[in-house]
Amino acid sequence: MKRIIRLMAIMTAAVLVLASCNQQKARKALLPNITGKAGEVVIVIDKGDWEGAVGTVLRDSLACETPYLAQSEPLFTLVNVPHSAFTHMFQVHRNIIMVNISSSVTEPGVVYRKDSWAAPQTVIHINAPDADTAVNLIKENTALLRATIEQAERDRIIRNTKKYEERKLAAAVTEMIGGSPHFPSGYQLKAKKNDFIWLEYAVQYVTQGVLVFKYPVVEGENMMELDNLLDNTNEVLKNNVPGMFDNTYMTVSDFVRPTIEYMRYKGLDFAEMRGFWEVQNDFMGGPFVSHTFYSKDGKDMIVLLAFVYSPRYDKRQYLRQVESVIYSFEWAQEKEDVKKD
Secondary structure, three states: OHHHHHHHHHHHHHHHHHHHHHHHHHHHHHOOEOEOOOOEEEEEOOHHHHOOHHHHHHHHHHOOEOOOOOOOOEOOEEEEEOHHHOOHHHHOEOEEEEEEEOOOOOOOEEEEEEOOOOEOOEEEEEEEOOHHHHHHHHHHOHHHHHHHHHHHHHHHHHHHHHHOEOHHHHHHHHHHHOEEOOOEOOOEEEEEOOOEEEEEEEEOOEEEEEEEEEEEOOOOOOOOOHHHHHHHHHHHHHHHOEOOOOOOEEEEOOOOOOEEEEEEEOOEEEEEEEEEEEEEOOOOEEEEEEEEEEOOOOOEEEEEEEEEEOOOOOOHHHHHHHHHHHHOOEEHHHHHHHHHO
């Protein structure tokens, strides 16, 4: 009898969970699409606080310069809206930060929500009893605030990419390394060798490129150390990415040393390198981001290198788009598992 009652309880809980999930999906389907430009964040805050210390720390945290761009561009574009003007027009914006400073706040903190008024939307609430507390909350949570908005922007790009994907390109990359990013419509295969593939999306004055390559693991060496990554990357670039003229080729610029960060994203451990690329003996260059990780069998290092060439235009959004491509990488078996689910 106890066993039957327990089984019925488990089944009831499962039904309730399923019903809750279905309700959430139905609610999300009814929400309007988000508005606003990519990289834009609406800051809902009263004028006095926006012009004071709270506004200053928000601008310093979120509108600071995007790293590794030749021209100065803010990390995010901030739009100030007072609470009294926060109408439906702004409620459906893609990224919203609500700053609530009131003596009635008894639990100061930062709260992260999704799809409050639109989808796919990110809404962040900063609740504080006074301006000093708000400033400290923002400073303490700067990294997470940036990462949350950045991830939301990246997820939107990847979601769009999967709707209009160049599947043949993924098949070519998977054949070489056992997995692939998702490539948006418009990308084309520029070069393919046994251990190197060059893909790009090019329009007038703008090129977004992804290089996929591998090289053997050397026993006893720290394959993830920055200098090792630079040496191997530069060797591959020199041999596979020629410039427009004789004796010119792509290389990682040493004018500003790249940065490296060791990350884990969706189960994949990789080294993320950011810096500038240039063409040796020529005057071309731009920003790049690369992800380096071990192959499934551990015998090779796999590199996904995303770069932008846009001499006439701002590059923030172009870099964010092509960077999202390499963030969409999945091993082949994981792609099949997702399809089955």
